[in-house]
Amino acid sequence: MAIKPIKVSQVNSYIKRILQTDPVLGNISVTGEISNLKFHGTGNVYFSLKDNDSKLNCFLSLEYLKNLHYELVDGLSIVASGNIYVYERGGSYSLNVKDIYIEGVGNLSIAFEKLKEKLQNAGYFDLSHKKMIPSFPGKIAVITSETGAVIQDIIKTIKMRNNYVDILIFPSLVQGKGAAPLIAKAIEDINQFYADVDTIIIARGGGSIEELWAFNEEIVAERIFSSVIPIISAIGHETDFTIADFVADQRAATPTAAAQLAVPETIQIQLYLDDLASQTKRYLNHKISLYDMKLSSRNFDALKQIFISSIALKTYKVEQSKDNIHQRLRHIIVVNEGVLEALKATIDGLSPLQIMERGYGAIINNVGRLVRSISEVSQGEDIDIRLKDGNILSTITQIAIKE
Amino acid sequence: MISDTEMTFEMALAKLEAAADALKKDSTTLEEAMNYFDEGLKQYNYCSKILADAKQKVLLYEAENNSLKEMD
Numbered sequence: 001m002a003i004k005p006i007k008v009s010q011v012n013s014y015i016k017r018i019l020q021t022d023p024v025l026g027n028i029s030v031t032g033e034i035s036n037l038k039f040h041g042t043g044n045v046y047f048s049l050k051d052n053d054s055k056l057n058c059f060l061s062l063e064y065l066k067n068l069h070y071e072l073v074d075g076l077s078i079v080a081s082g083n084i085y086v087y088e089r090g091g092s093y094s095l096n097v098k099d100i101y102i103e104g105v106g107n108l109s110i111a112f113e114k115l116k117e118k119l120q121n122a123g124y125f126d127l128s129h130k131k132m133i134p135s136f137p138g139k140i141a142v143i144t145s146e147t148g149a150v151i152q153d154i155i156k157t158i159k160m161r162n163n164y165v166d167i168l169i170f171p172s173l174v175q176g177k178g179a180a181p182l183i184a185k186a187i188e189d190i191n192q193f194y195a196d197v198d199t200i201i202i203a204r205g206g207g208s209i210e211e212l213w214a215f216n217e218e219i220v221a222e223r224i225f226s227s228v229i230p231i232i233s234a235i236g237h238e239t240d241f242t243i244a245d246f247v248a249d250q251r252a253a254t255p256t257a258a259a260q261l262a263v264p265e266t267i268q269i270q271l272y273l274d275d276l277a278s279q280t281k282r283y284l285n286h287k288i289s290l291y292d293m294k295l296s297s298r299n300f301d302a303l304k305q306i307f308i309s310s311i312a313l314k315t316y317k318v319e320q321s322k323d324n325i326h327q328r329l330r331h332i333i334v335v336n337e338g339v340l341e342a343l344k345a346t347i348d349g350l351s352p353l354q355i356m357e358r359g360y361g362a363i364i365n366n367v368g369r370l371v372r373s374i375s376e377v378s379q380g381e382d383i384d385i386r387l388k389d390g391n392i393l394s395t396i397t398q399i400a401i402k403e
Numbered sequence: 404m405i406s407d408t409e410m411t412f413e414m415a416l417a418k419l420e421a422a423a424d425a426l427k428k429d430s431t432t433l434e435e436a437m438n439y440f441d442e443g444l445k446q447y448n449y450c451s452k453i454l455a456d457a458k459q460k461v462l463l464y465e466a467e468n469n470s471l472k473e474m475d
Binding site for chain 2: 134135136137138146155159162163164165166167168169170171186189193198266269270273276277279280281283284287288291
């Protein structure tokens with residue numbers, strides 16, 4: 001027998017009480033495929049989970065969306081955990097989702113591609129956002145598992161190459177649900193409290209896509225993107241690419257390669273320093289010899305000028321002197337010609353031949369000398385009397401002294 | 404202005420590189436060149452000293468007290 005009719009709101013209220021006190025519906029995990037995915041302006045997400053025969057409305061609040069490990073997309077098979085919630089006014093119920101888990105490589109790949117596309121469109125992978133890895137770092141921070149081979153490989157590699165870079169190890173979970181928030185926090189902490197770190201290495205050894213998943217989560221991508229300190233990623237094996245690798249400023253194939261990229265070899269630095277020092281020395285010497293050359297060339301030019309002008313001056317003087325000499329010589333010649341003429345007339349007048357012309361003669365003794373006085377001759381001596389037209393050879397018979 | 408004691412290896416190296424570059428330029432006068440050379444030599448010695456005096460540390464971050472502890 002039916003009870004008496006009750007109001008719609010009473011029915012819904014009753015159903016709500018039944019459903020929301022049920023222990024199974026209060027904490028339930030449901031597998032299904034996402035459909036009708038809608039991101040509401042408030043940040044809440046609405047979608048349906050469906051299988052071949054049925055569908056279930058789902059609600060994901062912004063609060064839980066932030067902690068989600070995957071990017072959601074229609075067609076993705078997920079496991080959604082939460083509780084059944086009844087909306088009294090609408091008379092409907094839905095799954096209030098608190099966490100989502102994805103299983104299977106296929107599904108994970110879909111989520112991976114979805115996030116990759118989203119971040120790509122947001123510019124997270126743009127080369128213009130990539131920061132330069134410092135060439136000569138003083139401090140390297142390493143975010144990785146405290147235990148295991150990875151951290152040992154990195155320390156060993158850095159120490160082998162370089163003896164001055166400090167290594168700061170930030171231990172973190174690198175797989176499992178808690179890993180991504182810890183990795184994200186480590187990046188944030190280093191940027192905030194250890195700003196003198198030059199480069200951050202984020203590393204993890206090889207593993208399955210599930211094991212590497214933390215590095216495909218948006219929260220890690222976001223922190224890598226917003227890090228002021230350059231980040232090198234080395235996640236998994238050489239063939240594994242995670243979202244973190246795409247966002248990082250530099251991707252290394254292995255943790256060892258990351259260490260090699262992060263720090264230079266001390267010996268190479270010293271060689272580089274030595275080269276720079278010898279360059280400065282060489283350039284200075286080059287500069288000095290250049291100036292030296294300039295200086296001497298200027299000196300030579302100056303000397304040449306002085307030399308040339310002094311030659312010109314001397315040439316001029318020589319020319320002038322030459323003219324003077326010519327004039328003076330000519331003058332001397334003219335003067336002397338007159339003197340010569342006069343002398344000739346005098347000489348002509350004095351010539352013995354002229355005197356002989358007038359009837360005078362000269363007495364030459366037997367040794368050929370002109371006789372000027374009777375004292376120069378003696379009686380009986382032969383003498384030669386010269387006249388204008390010949391000689392008379394005679395003998396002295398008498399010498400008389402003038403009274 | 405950063406004093407010499409605060410100067411990092413990278414900053415000193417950058418100065419050394421700048422000195423070498425400046426010396427290369429034709430426009431640099433001899434007097435400037437001598438100054439750059441002195442500067443370069445100073446930075447070279449500074450960098451070499453950092454390398455020679457290197458005391459590498461490996462530190463472990465402890466999240467509970469947000470501090471670094473020396474390893475080994």
